[in-house]
Amino acid sequence: MKVTPEDARKLNLPPECVNKTPSGETFVKSNLQKGILPEILEELIAARKRAKADLKASTLIALLPSEFPDNRLYCYVQEAKDPLEKAVLDGRQLALKISANSVYGFTGATVGQLPCIEISSSVTSYGRQMIEHTKKLVEDKFTTVGGYEHTAEVIYGDTDSVMVQFGVSNVETAMNLGREAAEYISGTFTKPIKLEFEKVYYPYLLISKKRYAGLLWTNSQKFDKMDTKGIETVRRDNCLLVKNLVNDCLHKILINRDIPGAVQYVKNTISDLLMNRMDLSLLVITKGLTKTGDDYEVKAAHVELAERMRKRDAATAPNVGDRVPYVIVKAAKGAKAYEKSEDPIYVLENNIPIDPNYYLENQISKPLLRIFEPILKNAEKELLKGSHTRSISISTPSNSGIMKFAKKQLSCIGCKALLSDADKTLCSHCKGREAELYCKTVSQVSDLEELFGRLWTQCQECQGSLHQDVLCTSRDCPIFYRRKKAQKDMAEAKRQLGRWNF
Structure with a gap:
């Protein structure tokens, strides 16, 4: 409960009953008068803790060989929860988290129903103080002088969490040290504040504040997933190429541990972009x-x-x-x-030709350099310059600009040379390959029909009917553009097939 110094004097409150925050605000201690917001927050936090416990809960059965006379080997059996139930529980704990966080949000608002800047500024100052306090305790206790294998270092701290580099190369050891540190530091905090060990990142790529990626481990047997924060894999303001490229590079670097493979993959992608081979x-x-x-x-x-x-x-x-x-x-x-x-x-x-240089300079380069600069000595020169960037292919507009006034003339299906008015399909040099080129054209039509059919069926399944025309116009869906392009390419291939005089 918030009080001013004048209120404290009027109520004859002794100094030990008043708590002064690092930002200079004063509040009555909970043993004298507990506020309504702390009660709400305690209930929300407790409910989220129960939801997270339910999410992690599973039936673990341990069968020991010594308990059985036949000495057969038995293993640990873990019963996984239903995916739908897990999704519901995960959504519940996230909803409770957002609800708890919103309490801090509306107290810091300058307008609204319940603004209270004193609370929000106190929360911020306490958070900063607790991070600094945690950093000092960890780096003072976990040292080689104190008997540990390596000296720990807090490499990142933000809002309500800290990331500690213990220097060990074993995930299980890192987890044990994390739990030990959490228990040790929690003992120095005022209840109900508690520092909990959450996860281990190994390997871990820290790019900048609120930007990092790593393999997330909650058990020492197998990593849970590749976790990314603030990187283009989870942002909506980039094209799909950036998301896929960054995600694939991180997969090769963190999971496959194949840095040369990631570099070559980037070069191949840039080459495809410049050569107009990109979907x-x-x-x-x-x-x-x-x-x-x-x-x-x-x-x-x-x-x-x-x-x-x-x-x-x-x-x-x-x-x-x-x-x-x-x-x-x-x-x-x-x-x-x-x-x-x-x-x-x-x-x-x-x-209409795409501008590949725009995508290279404004969409791809910065996300790639953020990932590779901590890894490569000269990332920009290695990735964005070289033989893979020297060849550029640009498509020609069909009926816009100056092409509206150009006279169109047929070209040879085989060598693309211009044909005379008498020839409709092949030039004199390609006449001997007529059967080969005809079969090739038929094969192209067949392949494009198959591709268009697969995309059409996929869109039908998405709209819930395999017996009606596709009415989808969702331009956020990549399949929509692939289907349109396949339809256009198929029509062009059939037009080429129609030029044969059979």
Whole structure:
């Protein structure tokens, strides 16, 4: 319960009944008068603890060979919970966590029903003090002088947690030291505050504050998952290529321990991007349209595209509240990003070339360098420069710009040489390969029909019917663009097949 110094004097409260926080605020101690917020928080924290215990609970049966006369070998049997039940319990503990955190949030609000800046500033100052206190105790106790194998170091602390590097290379030893440290430090805190051992990261890649990745272990037998925080694998403001590339690199580095393999994978991906071999669905960026174009102070790519789409067809243009997918296409030198944004479907239909340098410089390079700079001596030179960046392929627009005025002429299906008006399929040099090239064209049509059929069936399954046309227009779905591209490629392949005079 909050009191001012004047209130304390009026109520004749002795100094031992008043608690002064590190930020200078004063509160009555709980043994004299307990506040309502501490009671609410205690109930929320206790409920979350029960939910987390239920989530981790499992039936563990230990059968010892000595208990049986036949001396047969028995193993530990662990009964896993139903996935749906685990998801419900995980959602429950997360909801309780958010509810508890919101108490701190609304007390720190300047407007609202229950603002109390004194509480929020006290929480922040106590958190900072406790992290510093924990750091000092850990680094003073866990030293080689104190009898431990290595000297511990607190390498990261944020809000309500600290990460300690004990220097050991064994996960089980690290867990034992973590539990020992948690028990030791909890004894110095005022109840009900308690420091709990949560997990071990091994290996661990600390990039910067609130940005890290590592294999998360809660038992010493097998890691639970690859955990990432603040990295592009969990962010929505990047194209799918960045998410997949970063996730695959981390998988190779942390799980496979194959750094050369990760470097080569990056080089191959960059080469595919520059050579126009990348699926368009991986390059789509999606952002929300939160207000009309006139209300934005600066020009944004998705806002300008929405205005252009409205001029083309107001019925299908995105509205306020929609998410606008777009890709960045080639334009005049010096053009701004908002001038180069375009609708992915429009790009597919008109063969508009993508700007690979934009994706390399503005989407891929920074996330990659954040991961590889702690690992490689010269990450930028190794990853972003070299032979894999020297070849660039750009598609030609089909019916936009100057191509509207160009005279179209058929090219040879075999060597792509221009054909005379008399020839419709092959040039004189490729006539001898007619059967081979025809079979190749038929095979291409067959492969594209199979690909389109698989994507079509997948979309039918998603919409819940295998007997109706696909009506999906979800532009956030990568399958949507793959299906559109496969349909376009199939139509082009059939057009090429129709040129044969059989």
